[in-house]
Amino acid sequence: MIRIYNTLSQKKEQFKPIEPGKVGLYVCGMTVYDYCHLGHARVLVAFDVITRYLRHSGFDVNYVRNITDIDDKILRRADENGEVYTCLTERMIAAMHEDEARLGVLSPNAEPRATAFISDMIAMIETLIAGGHAYAADNGDVYFLVSSFADYGKLSKKKLEDLLAGARVDVEQAKRSPADFALWKAAKPDEVFWPSPWGNGRPGWHIECSAMANHCLGDTFDIHGGGPDLLFPHHENEIAQSECATGHTFVNTWMHAGAIRVNKEKMSKSLGNFFTIREIMETYPAEVVRYFLVSSHYRSQVDYSEDNLIESGRSLTKLYNALRGVTPLASDAVARTAHDTLFVKRMDDDFNCAGAMATLHALAGEMNQQRRDGDEQAAAASATVLVRLGSVLGLLQQDPELFFQSDSGQGNELSAGQIETMIQSRADARKTRDFAGADQIRDELLARGVILDDSREGTSWRRG
C-alpha cells in the first residue's frame, strides 16, 4: 500500500488510482531555452524513481511530461542568438534528451510539445470564455477571470484578497483584476504567432499544461508533479483553468519536489547561481550525480556542494566494489528476500528512497562477508538482489569495471592500455621483491588519478 504526500491536503494519503492498476501521471517539464540545470535534474530523477517504483509495484503508469517550446524567454533568447526560435528549441530538446539518458532517466510515455497543441488550447479558452471564466481584453490578450473560480488558492493555500493586497502582483491595465492571468497573448510585431478568434498571438504558459494534460490523460487524472516553484502560480492556475473548463476535479494527488540550494540560497535562474548538469557531469560521473539526488527525500531541500558529490561518489564506489567480480543472476532466479521487503516498506512510505538506500548498503556488506567466506553462490544471489533493488532507483545498472574505469572524457587521462602496461611492470617488480620500484609505479598511477586494488586474483584498477 503506497502512501503519497499530497500538496493539496498537506498530508500523506493512501494512493488509490482512478482505474485499478493504472496511473496517469503528468509532470511539468522544461521550457527549452537553455540547458538543464541541477534543479531540473532533481525533478527528472525524482519522478523517474517514482515512476520506476510504481511500475515495480505493478502499476501500469502512463507518464506524460510536456515540453514548453514557445514562450517569452525562448523568443528573447533566440533573438539574442540571432536564430529562429525553433532552432534553439530543437537544440535544447536534443541536449535535454542527452542529459536525461546520461542520468539514467527513462523516457516518459508521451512528451507533448506546446506548439503541437495550440488548437486544443484555443478550444479550451473558448470554453472558458463561454462559461464566463475568461474575457478578451482590448489589447488582444485573453485573461482568466480569477474571481470566477471560488476554489482559487486551494493548492497554494492563498486567499484572493491577500494576493490582491500584495504589491508584487503585475499591474496590467487591460486586466479587470491584477490577479487575472493571460490565457492568450497578442503577438507583437515581428513575433511568431498563431491565428485565433482573438487575433494573432500565442498561448499563455499555464493553459499549455491544462490543454496537454487534458488531451493526454483526460479531465481527471491521478498525479500531477513538478518543481517547488511551480506550485504557485503555475499549478494553481492550471487547476483554475481545467476545473472551470471541464467542471471536474483536475488532479487527485499533487506532488512537489524540494528545492536545490547553493550556499544557503535557492538555486534559480533569477539568482543566476545555477549549475547545468552537463558541467557537473564533466567532473563527476552521471551516476554519482544521480546517487546524490536519490540519497535524500524528494520533498526535502538539498544543498549542492562539491563535498556532497565527493561523498556520494565514495558511497556509490562502495556499492560497486561489492559487485565487482560477481556475476548477478537473472532477477527472477532469486526469490524475494527480507531486503526486498524492507526496501518496499520504505518506498511505500512516500517514496523514501533515502531510507530504502540503506538496504543497498546492508546488502553490500552481506555480500562482502559472503565473498570473504568464499561462498560465491550466496554472493551471486545477494548481487542479484542488489542490482534488482538498484534498478528501482536507477542505480547500479552498469558493469562495475565500466563504472570504475570510464574516463571523464577530458582527454588528459591515461588510457586503459597504458595503465595495464604499468600494472604489468609493477607486477614484475613485485615478483623480484623490488618493492621500491613497484611502489613508485603505484604512486605514479595515483598521481594520475588511478587507484590500484590488489587481490589474490591479481590487480584491478579504478579512477578515483
Add this chain to the structure above:
RNA sequence: GGCGCGGUGGCAGAGUGGUCAUGCAGCGGACUGCAACUCCGUUAACGCCGGUUCGAUUCCGACCCGCGCCUCCA
C-alpha cells in the same frame, strides 16, 4: 505582512513513544611486502523551555533559529 516547510552525532541523511538507521570522515584491530579493497570493534545526535506519559528525539503548546512561496524560474 500572508501561507507553508524544517531544525538529528564532525558532515550528509532516514526513522522511531522504551536495545539498531545508513553513508562519509575519525579511532583501535585483522588482512597486505606496504597500501588500496574488505572484515571485526569503536566514538558520537536528536534547537530551547514547559506539558502529556511509568518513559519522549518521537505526541501537545510556547519560544528561538533557518528556509521556501507570495514576480519569470524545476
